[in-house]
Amino acid sequence: MVIDVSGLEKSESREVVFDETVNIPKNYVDNSSIPVKITGTIEKDGDGKFCFTGNVEAWLVLKCDLCLKPFDYKLSTTMNEIFCTNEDEQKDIWLFSDNKIELEPAVVSSILLSFPMRAVCSDDCKGFCHVCGKNLNEGLCSCNVSNNNPLFEELKTLFDDKEV
Ligand SMILES: [Zn+2]
Numbered sequence: 355m356v357i358d359v360s361g362l363e364k365s366e367s368r369e370v371v372f373d374e375t376v377n378i379p380k381n382y383v384d385n386s387s388i389p390v391k392i393t394g395t396i397e398k399d400g401d402g403k404f405c406f407t408g409n410v411e412a413w414l415v416l417k418c419d420l421c422l423k424p425f426d427y428k429l430s431t432t433m434n435e436i437f438c439t440n441e442d443e444q445k446d447i448w449l450f451s452d453n454k455i456e457l458e459p460a461v462v463s464s465i466l467l468s469f470p471m472r473a474v475c476s477d478d479c480k481g482f483c484h485v486c487g488k489n490l491n492e493g494l495c496s497c498n499v500s501n502n503n504p505l506f507e508e509l510k511t512l513f514d515d516k517e518v
C-alpha cells in the first residue's frame with residue numbers, strides 16, 4: 355500500500371485508491387487479513403511534507419460481546435495524516451523516504467482508533483444464560499429464572515432515568 359509522490363509540486367494533489375488487505379492484531383478481530391478500501395488524496399504541503407485525507411472502509415469479523423459468535427462488521431472511518439521525510443518538532447506525523455509513502459500503518463491505526471466500543475452480533479442477541487451458560491440464541495434453557503440479564507436490566511433502568 356505505497357503512494358509514490360515523486361513529481362508532485364507544492365499544493366498539487368493526487369488521487370489515491372487502494373483495494374487491498376491489511377493485517378490487524380489477532381486480539382482485535384477474528385479475521386487476520388482484513389479487506390479494506392481506501393479512497394482519498396495526497397497533497398504536497400511543502401518540502402518533504404505531504405498530507406493524506408481520505409476514507410477507509412474495512413470488512414471485519416468481530417466476536418459478539420454477548421454470545422461470542424463471530425459476525426461480519428463493516429467499519430467506515432476517515433483519515434487525516436501527515437507524512438514527513440524528517441522528524442520536525444511536529445507530533446503525530448509518519449516518516450517516509452525515497453518519495454514512497456507506506457500507507458498501511460496509518461490505515462491500521464485509523465481502523466483501531468474507530469473500533470466499536472461494544473460489538474454485538476444483532477440487536478436482539480440474547481447472549482448466555484447467566485445460570486447455566488447456554489447460548490440463548492439457540493433456544494431457551496430450563497433454568498427456573500427470568501432469562502433477562504440482570505446487568506442489562508439495570509442498564510436499561512439507568513437509560514430510562516436519563517431520558518426523563
Ligand atoms: Zn451475539
Ligand SMILES: [Zn+2]
Pocket residue numbers: 483484485486487488495496497
Ligand atoms: Zn440456563
